[in-house]
Amino acid sequence: MKVFGICASPRNGTTQYVLSEALNKLSGHDIETVMFSCQGKDIKHCMHCDYCLENKKCIIQDDMDEVYKNLNEADGIILATPVQSGSVSSYLSAIMDRTRALEAVDYNLLRGKIGMSIAVGGDRTGGQDFAHLSNIAYFIIHGIIPVSGGPFGSNLGASFWSQDSIDEIKNDGYGMESLDRTLNEFENFLNKYI
Numbered sequence: 001m002k003v004f005g006i007c008a009s010p011r012n013g014t015t016q017y018v019l020s021e022a023l024n025k026l027s028g029h030d031i032e033t034v035m036f037s038c039q040g041k042d043i044k045h046c047m048h049c050d051y052c053l054e055n056k057k058c059i060i061q062d063d064m065d066e067v068y069k070n071l072n073e074a075d076g077i078i079l080a081t082p083v084q085s086g087s088v089s090s091y092l093s094a095i096m097d098r099t100r101a102l103e104a105v106d107y108n109l110l111r112g113k114i115g116m117s118i119a120v121g122g123d124r125t126g127g128q129d130f131a132h133l134s135n136i137a138y139f140i141i142h143g144i145i146p147v148s149g150g151p152f153g154s155n156l157g158a159s160f161w162s163q164d165s166i167d168e169i170k171n172d173g174y175g176m177e178s179l180d181r182t183l184n185e186f187e188n189f190l191n192k193y194i
């Protein structure tokens with residue numbers, strides 16, 4: 001079983017901290033994990049040139065190659081994003097668009113994988129749910145099975161209030177609980193459907 005986590009922050013900050021925690025917990029259960037951090041990465045925007053539809057690969061040569069490879073190999077996908085302007089980061093938005101090239105190769109490539117969302121906002125209610133819904137819409141569009149930790153705290157995924165500080169996010173007990181609950185369900189789905 002392999003889980004691929006994308007940290008969609010442009011820096012090594014609070015989102016990377018919680019994604020690392022999540023992946024460490026999964027590793028402890030004999031699940032292979034790989035993290036891609038967007039920090040310092042070159043991820044260009046989709047130009048809608050349609051080159052991928054004709055040629056079965058993206059015309060842009062940049063760090064998406066690492067993302068393509070790992071998405072292809074993963075059984076489970078974690079999209080971890082800082083909340084930016086009330087939704088996902090621009091890095092994550094670009095990554096989502098660029099996976100069009102994967103489906104140009106094989107329409108079913110992402111179908112049946114399991115997906116979960118982590119959203120980290122500087123504000124307590126800064127748009128974490130909108131970020132989750134963006135991730136969940138992406139999952140549904142691409143046939144990825146979305147999981148949450150269920151009602152009473154993690155309705156759409158793991159939600160954090162970082163107050164823009166790693167020390168503060170470590171103390172976000174409610175957020176950590178939402179992470180545990182979502183991870184638990186994520187593992188249940190991996191075991192049941194993969």
Ligand SMILES: Cc1cc2nc3c(=O)[nH]c(=O)nc-3n(C[C@H](O)[C@H](O)[C@H](O)COP(=O)(O)O)c2cc1C
Pocket residue numbers: 009010011012013014015016082083084085086087120121122123124125126127162163164165
């Ligand atoms: C451009 C930008 C936009 C942001 N917009 C929001 C927002 O809409 N809501 C929110 O709660 N926090 C917002 N933040 C704060 C970040 O979500 C918060 O600091 C988060 O912890 C950053 O994650 P990181 O430490 O992994 O980079 C924004 C930060 C930036 C840089």
